[in-house]
Amino acid sequence: EILEQVLSFFVPKSLAGRRVLITAGPTFEAIDPVRGITNLSSGRMGYAVARAARQAGAAVTLVSGPVGFPVPQGVDRINVRSALDMHAAVMARAAQSDIFIAVAAVADYRVANAAEHKLKKDHGGVPAIELIENPDILAEVAALPDGPFCVGFAAESRNLEDYAQAKRRKKNIPLIAGNLIQDGFGGDDNRLVLFDDNGSHPLTPASKEVLARQLIEHVVKLTGKQ
């Protein structure tokens, strides 16, 4: 905590006065009261981005899926579990935000037929899991009139540049940070490539803390001084 304060002292306050909304972690889509569909996102990258934005002087709100981390210092955290919860928490705050950084690994689908009671193995054979599409939080925020500057994340297992640029164009967002799952998911380090209107900007592989600060610097560059 003291280290964070000291580090923070040396970071230029380039986001002072800006409200930054960030999502982090996985979502958990219930199958029954105990089981659900989730993903291996640790939340580390999103929490690092929240700390970097805070250190740069922003007022940071972090909408976090289920992870074990403490609240980063000076950050307003809202805990959510499912993609629908995250959608509601983000949409309630997006219009009042200057910058939205969608780091969370949000489930594309939820379970349509979630059970109220724990499914029993002996009753009726293998259960069928019926999926329905979740709202696309980033695309919805990007489509807001006078909405925040939007930053997306793309975690892919292959074809990173193609997928990331396609995602950027389809959702009409100015900046995407792409990474290969095998490079970053769940670990301390990562390898990020930033995609914007000027093309691709590969960052030197580094800790998620360092990459988060570089991402924030890039956001500052693209959004200009206030």
Added chain:
Amino acid sequence: EILEQVLSFFVPKSLAGRRVLITAGPTFEAIDPVRGITNLSSGRMGYAVARAARQAGAAVTLVSGPVGFPVPQGVDRINVRSALDMHAAVMARAAQSDIFIAVAAVADYRVANAAEHKLKKDHGGVPAIELIENPDILAEVAALPDGPFCVGFAAESRNLEDYAQAKRRKKNIPLIAGNLIQDGFGGDDNRLVLFDDNGSHPLTPASKEVLARQLIEHVVKLTGKQ
């Protein structure tokens, strides 16, 4: 750590010389390289049982699904992710164990058609998740000739006694610790009922640490001194 050593000093070494194999936490059944089916088990109860067994003098091996806890002092931990991994780790060690305590919330089913690459939302509509049954680790260990004394856990959302006793009879195991999901899953405290040949023994609601010690005392009572 020092506290654990001090506590341990006052616990009778009633399991000295016994090898205790314990499972803890959830399992994670892959859908694709990042997504999977899991459950809300925190691993707290299983880790508490491992510490209690260790404090009672046992040589403890803990086969743990993905949780964020450090290795309990003096315990040999084996990290696994899926039910099949957990099955392999347990079956390799069960025959050499004196006591097996299955606390993990093992997935009943895994995904039959797990994808090698991340599933894309835009390709071919809603994915179908096809499930197949996982091996029943506790039943297999209980069926071993000269196998360990087996203890199961039943976490139910209703009808606890019926389900727990049915599970005990079906798998032919001497002791089941039952709890209602709403009482214990994910939290620090729990409410346990022990089911054995003599009927049901409700324990006073308490922390998982205290309940784990009472469970170990009950196991000692049923298995007798060496």
